[in-house]
Amino acid sequence: MKNGCAAVRDTDMYYVSFGNGSKNLVVLPGLSDGLSTVKGKGVFLKAPYKKHLDEYTVTVFSRKNDMPEGYTIRQMAEDQALVMEEIGIKRAAVLGVSQGGMIAQYLAIDYPDLVDKLILAVTAPNANEVVKDAVGSWIQIAEQGDHVRLMVDTAERMYSKQYLEKNRKLFPLMARFTKPASYERFFRNACAILEFNACDELSRISCPTLIIAGSDDHTVGNEAPYTLHNGIPGSRMVIYQGLGHGAFEEAKDFYDQVFGFCSAQEP
Numbered sequence: 035m036k037n038g039c040a041a042v043r044d045t046d047m048y049y050v051s052f053g054n055g056s057k058n059l060v061v062l063p064g065l066s067d068g069l070s071t072v073k074g075k076g077v078f079l080k081a082p083y084k085k086h087l088d089e090y091t092v093t094v095f096s097r098k099n100d101m102p103e104g105y106t107i108r109q110m111a112e113d114q115a116l117v118m119e120e121i122g123i124k125r126a127a128v129l130g131v132s133q134g135g136m137i138a139q140y141l142a143i144d145y146p147d148l149v150d151k152l153i154l155a156v157t158a159p160n161a162n163e164v165v166k167d168a169v170g171s172w173i174q175i176a177e178q179g180d181h182v183r184l185m186v187d188t189a190e191r192m193y194s195k196q197y198l199e200k201n202r203k204l205f206p207l208m209a210r211f212t213k214p215a216s217y218e219r220f221f222r223n224a225c226a227i228l229e230f231n232a233c234d235e236l237s238r239i240s241c242p243t244l245i246i247a248g249s250d251d252h253t254v255g256n257e258a259p260y261t262l263h264n265g266i267p268g269s270r271m272v273i274y275q276g277l278g279h280g281a282f283e284e285a286k287d288f289y290d291q292v293f294g295f296c297s298a299q300e301p
Contacts (some may be wrong), residue, residue, distance in 0.1 A: 035050065035051070035076045035077075035080065036050065036051040036052070036076075037050050037074065037076055038050070038051060038121065039073075040117045040120050041120070042098050042113050042116050042117050042120070043098075043113065043116075044100070045098050045100035046099055047096060047098040047099065047113070047117050048071045048096045048099070049072060049094060049095045049096065049117070050072045050073075050075065050076040050080075050093070050094050051093040051094075052079075052080045052083070053083065053086070053087035053088075053090050053091040053092050054087060054088060054091065055086070055087060055088055055089040055090035056089075057089055057090045057126075057296070058090070058091055058123050058127065059092045059093070059127045059128075059129060059292075059293075059296060060093050060095065060118065060126040060127070060129070061094040061095070061128075061129045061130075061134070062095060062114070062129070062130040062131065062134030062135070062138055062141075063095075063134050064131050064132030064133045064156075065169070065172075065223055065224060065227065067097055067133075067134075067223065068219050068220035068222070068223035068224065069212060069214050069217075069219075069220050070212060071096035071097075071099070072095070073096070079094050082288075082289050083289065086289070086293045089293075089297070090296070093121075093126075095114065095117065097219075097223065098113050098117075101219060101222040101223070102222075103222065104225075105226055106230075107137055107140060107230045107232075108140045108144070110137045110140075110226065111138075111139075111140035111141040111145070112140075112144070114137060114141055115144070115145040115148055118148055119148075123148075124148070125148060125149075126149070126150060127149075127151040127152075127153065127296040128141060128148075128149050128150075128151070128152055128153065129155065130152075130153070130155065130157060131155045131156060131282055132156050132157050132253070132279065133157070133226075133227055135155055135156070135157025135158075136157055136159075136227065136230050136232070138152060138153075138154060138157075139152075139154065139157075139236070139239065140232060142241055142243075143235050143238045143239055146240055146241065149241050151241055151242045152239065152241050152242070152244070153243075153244045153246065153292050153295060153296075154243065154246070155245075155246045155247070155281070155282050155288075155292075156246065156247055156248065156251060156253070156278075156279045156281055157254060158254040158255065158262070159231070159232050159258065159262050159265060160230060160232065160233050160261075161228050161229065162254070162257070162258065163255070164251075164252070164253070164254060164255030165227065165253070165255065165258075166228060168254075169224050169228055171187060172184060172187065172188065173225075176217045176220055176221065176224075179217075181212070181213040182205075182206050182210075184209070185205050185206070185209035185212065186205045186206060189201075189202075189205045190252075191252040191253050191278075191279065192252075192278060192279040192280040193278060193280040193283075193284065194250070194276055194277050194278055194280070194284060197280065197284055233265065236262065236266050237265060237266070237267060239266045239267070239269075240267070242268070242270075242295075243266045243268070243269040244270050244271075244291070244292075244295040245259045245263050245266075245269055245270065245271045245272070246271075246272045246274075246281065246288065246291060246292075247259035247272075247273050247281065248273070248274045248276075248277035248278040248279060248281040249273050249274065249275045249276060250276060250277065250278045251281075252278055253278070253279035259271055259273065272291055
């Protein structure tokens with residue numbers, strides 16, 4: 035396992051890498067990266083990928099550490115491309131989750147030579163009304179400094195009813211250990227989401243693409259995966275019935291779907 039930090043422009047970017055495979059999988063996480071980076075979390079991040087690490091080397095990236103005001107999703111993709119090239123990842127399958135999926139869309143559009151296959155999980159091609167409601171609410175809560183409420187509201191919008199019934203009492207306790215020293219990084223990430231719109235450019239995504247979503251997503255909306263599917267030529271789609279934005283955590287075969295797609299031979 036490698037805990038890395040790569041230079042990018044006038045700042046740097048944390049990443050963690052594990053596995054010994056000759057194939058690369060790059061993972062771009064969601065808005066939670068605005069609260070806490072991947073630094074020091076390799077042991078926890080590695081777990082879902084364990085049975086595939088003989089074939090793949092998995093690298094999970096944070097956003098860069100110093101994000102300027104007005105930093106856009108497209109600029110995040112540009113910096114991601116710079117860091118991938120800097121550390122020697124010339125081509126990879128890319129898994130983008132939620133906001134990471136937004137960055138991954140522009141990575142595939144603007145840097146097609148870097149992206150072998152694209153997996154877009156619980157994400158959207160633009161800041162639709164559901165996205166604006168969720169992210170706008172989280173910005174307001176963070177401005178009030180109420181971290182427990184922020185974590186509880188995030189969970190309520192993210193998980194299935196069954197998951198919430200089992201774990202709801204844990205969210206306030208977990209919040210005590212996740213509050214950042216400052217919400218500035220969170221605000222910069224969140225504001226970038228609200229300005230995002232790649233709808234008119236989806237047809238430029240030319241690599242094989244898998245879209246994974248839940249049927250009941252209260253964070254990006256239920257129409258988002260269908261908009262992606264209709265816009266990206268030849269894309270495939272997997273919808274988990276009864277799950278929502280947390281499908282990547284709740285669906286037991288989520289990572290089997292990811293690696294099955296990555297390893298499949300295209301006709």
